[in-house]
Amino acid sequence: MLRFQKYVCPETPREAYDLLREDRLATVVGGMMWLRLADRTAPLGIDLSRCGLDRIEETEDAFRIGAMVTLGQLERHEAFSAATGGVFAEAVRDIVGTQFRNLATVGGSVFSRMGFSDVVCALLALDTEVELVGAGTMPIIPFVERGAGRDVLTHVVVRKHAYRAAFASVRNAATDFSALNVAAACWRGSWHVTVGARPKKAQLLTGGERTPLRERFSPAELDAVCAFAESLDFGSDLRATAEWRRSVTPALIRRAIEAASAKEAAAC
Numbered sequence: 056m057l058r059f060q061k062y063v064c065p066e067t068p069r070e071a072y073d074l075l076r077e078d079r080l081a082t083v084v085g086g087m088m089w090l091r092l093a094d095r096t097a098p099l100g101i102d103l104s105r106c107g108l109d110r111i112e113e114t115e116d117a118f119r120i121g122a123m124v125t126l127g128q129l130e131r132h133e134a135f136s137a138a139t140g141g142v143f144a145e146a147v148r149d150i151v152g153t154q155f156r157n158l159a160t161v162g163g164s165v166f167s168r169m170g171f172s173d174v175v176c177a178l179l180a181l182d183t184e185v186e187l188v189g190a191g192t193m194p195i196i197p198f199v200e201r202g203a204g205r206d207v208l209t210h211v212v213v214r215k216h217a218y219r220a221a222f223a224s225v226r227n228a229a230t231d232f233s234a235l236n237v238a239a240a241c242w243r244g245s246w247h248v249t250v251g252a253r254p255k256k257a258q259l260l261t262g263g264e265r266t267p268l269r270e271r272f273s274p275a276e277l278d279a280v281c282a283f284a285e286s287l288d289f290g291s292d293l294r295a296t297a298e299w300r301r302s303v304t305p306a307l308i309r310r311a312i313e314a315a316s317a318k319e320a321a322a323c
């Protein structure tokens with residue numbers, strides 16, 4: 056069981072950040088679904104639940120999602136789902152169960168950058184930025200690749216585009232972690248494909264500054280992307296071997312792209 060010697064509920068993210076900086080052993084508390092698995096005593100717990108980070112704001116060009124928004128809240132947000140091809144709901148629907156998703160947070164999921172994360176895999180394929188007290192605003196790609204220091208993640212911002220997007224994963228059993236996951240999103244004329252649970256962190260395969268895959272790709276171009284995917288750095292763990300992951304990835308990429316292509320582009 057995780058115990059805290061002292062537990063505080065600051066009123067602002069800046070206050071939370073200052074407390075975090077003052078004590079190098081302090082722990083930020085999101086939904087606490089992951090943290091609670093630890094068996095240790097931490098000197099200070101900094102609970103973000105009073106920092107006003109539990110809202111999803113829609114502006115003309117983006118959705119600004121507070122770090123304490125739960126996976127369930129975002130999964131059920133109709134405007135967000137319609138604007139992003141339902142990819143987030145597809146990514147999270149097999150995570151444990153409804154009650155769990157009503158507690159685990161978007162901020163805790165993104166900040167911890169877990170290799171198996173379906174949340175990170177889906178958000179990486181969209182035009183996403185993260186806002187932190189400390190490091191400021193940055194695209195999600197360098198954040199996932201390099202992480203941040205002892206910062207407080209306050210928001211995840213998903214920019215609006217005419218997305219077509221879908222998520223595909225393989226689980227050995229319902230509600231288990233993904234043994235492999237893929238998200239594909241078409242926006243600004245090209246496909247953004249991410250591959251996660253390798254079991255390393257999700258990585259962008261096409262789009263952005265990576266190998267381009269244009270919206271109306273030829274069969275040969277898709278074949279080339281699938282061949283390139285086989286060269287990713289795969290590993291083995293108790294869910295799957297590297298060989299299995301390498302051989303299944305191309306099929307999962309094709310499945311995600313096919314599912315996304317069959318959808319109407321989001322209005323934006």
Ligand SMILES: Cc1cc2nc3c(=O)[nH]c(=O)nc-3n(C[C@H](O)[C@H](O)[C@H](O)COP(=O)(O)OP(=O)(O)OC[C@H]3O[C@@H](n4cnc5c(N)ncnc54)[C@H](O)[C@@H]3O)c2cc1C
Nearest residue numbers: 083085086087088089090122160162163164172173174208
């Ligand atoms: C049994 C179980 C099964 C799961 N299955 C899946 C799955 O299939 N797919 C999937 O994608 N995920 C899965 N997860 C992960 C889950 O969805 C959440 O990502 C995870 O619980 C972290 O979210 P949280 O809100 O509980 O964070 P917490 O447990 O509160 O925190 C996690 C870490 O992030 C830090 N942190 C939290 N919020 C912030 C913030 N705003 N700023 C800075 N640091 C912060 C904490 O200090 C801690 O280090 C699973 C988790 C569990 C426990």
